[in-house]
Amino acid sequence: MSRLHGTKDFWIGALRAEGPAFAAALAEAPPETPVLSCPGWTVTDLAVHLGGVYQWVHTFVGTGETSAPARREEIELPPGTSAAQFWQHSYDQLIALLDGLDPEAPAWNWAPQPKKAGFWIRRMAHETAVHRWDAQLAIAAGDPIETKLATDGVSEVLDTMLPAGRRTASGQWRGVVHLGATDADQEWYLRLRGEGVALLDTDTILDHDDHHARVRVAGTASDLVLALWGRISFDTLAVTGDATLLAGLRTG
Template sequence: MSRLHGSKDFWLGALRAEGPMFRAAVAEAPLDSPVPSCPDWTVVDLVHHLGAVYVWVRESVGRGVTDPPTVRSDMTGRPGGDEAIVWWQQEYDALLTLLDGLDPEMPAWNWAPQAKKAGFWSRRMAHETAVHRWDAQMAIASVEPVEAKLAADGISEVLDSWLPAGRRRAPKPAYGVVHLVATDADQEWYVRLRGEGMALLDTDTILDSDDHHTRAVAAGTASDLLLCLYSRVDFEVLDISGDTALLDSLLIG
C-alpha cells in the first residue's frame, strides 16, 4: 500500500486529541518524577521542552517566508511547579489557534527536504505531541498506543523527512532494503539504505513480482513501529527477520 497522505484537518484533529492526553498525564505525575523513555528528564523537563517547541514554531511559522529563522526565543525563567502546566496549556492553545488559521500552502521554512509550506508544521506538531504524550504516560505507568493512522503517518514522516534530513541516530554506513509493515494500518514501506543516505521507495510503483532484495523485515502495529523508530521501545516488540542490524539505521531520537 502507499503511504498515508494526511491533511491539515487530520493533523490538527490529532493535535487536539493528543494535547489533553499529555496534560492529563503530566498533571497526574509529580513534576520531579523521572520520564523512563527520556533518560535524565523529569516530567517538568518534558513540559518545558514541549512548550518551548510550541513557542518556537509559533514565532517561526507565521512569518510567511521560507528563510530559516535567525533568532530563537530565550526560554530561561520558565515557570516551575503547577505554573509550568498552566504555561504549557497557554502555549498549546496559542499554537492550535495559529495553525488552525494558517493556509497550509502558505510559505514557511522547515528543516526537511519537503515543500516549504506551513502544512509541514501541522504534521510535525501532531507527531511531536503524540510521542511526548506517550513519554508523559510512561511517567505514570499508564501508556496508550498512538492511534494507528496517526502512527502510520508518523512512520512516513520519519522516512520522508527525518532520515533524508540527516537526523539519523546512528549514522553508520548501511546498505540494503528494509521492509516495514504496519499490521493494523494496512501500510508498508520499503527503505533502501545507501551508505549514509537512504531512499524511500514508492510502493505505488512496486509490483508484487518485483524482487526488492529485502535484507530485513520488521512488522507490528503502527504504534510499536513508530515508537521503535523514535528509540522509545526496542525492535524486539516487533516480528523481525533478516539482517536486523540494518534497523538501527532507521532510528531517530
C-alpha cells in the same frame, strides 16, 4: 501505498486529542517524576521542552518567510509559572495559529521538501503524540498512538526525518528494509545506501520486482513509530533478517 497523505484537519484533530491527554498526564505526575523514555528528564523538563518547541514554531510559521529562523533557545519559566501552565499557554497559542493557517502558505522547514506551512502542522501533531506517550509512560500508562496517526508517523520518519539526516547514530548501512503495520494494511520499503535513504513507492512496485529486503519488521503502527523514535526496542516487534540495519532507522 508507501505513505499516508494526511490533511490539515486530520493533523489538527490529532493535536486536539493528544494535547489534552498530555495535560492529563502532567496533572497526575509529580513535577520531578522521571520520564523513563527520555533518560535524565523529568515531566517538568518534558513539559518545558514541548512548550518551548510550540513557542519556537509560533515565532515563524505564519510569517510567510522561508529563510531559517533564529535557533530555539533554552526556556526559563516566568516566576510563579508552573511547567504545566507554560505548556498549556504555549499549546493554546499554537492551536490558534495552526487552526487559521493555510497549509500551502510559505514557511521554512529543515527538511528536503517544499517550504510550506503544512509541514509544521504535521510535525507538531507527531511531536505531541510521541511526547504524550512519554508523559503517560512516566505514570505507568503509555496508551498506543492512534493507528491512522501512527501510520502517518512512520511515513514522516521515513519521508522527512531520515532524508533530513535526523538519525540518532551515524553509519554506513546498505540494503532494503521492509516495515509492515499489522493493524493498518500498510507497508513501507526503505533503501539504505551509506548515509542516504530512499523511500520506495509501493504503488509502482510490481509483484515480480525483487526488493532484496535484508530485514523485515512487522508490528502495530504505534509500535513501529515508537521503535523508530527509540521509545521501544525493535526486539519487541517481529523481526526477520539482518537486524543491524535497523540502527539506521532510528530518529530523534
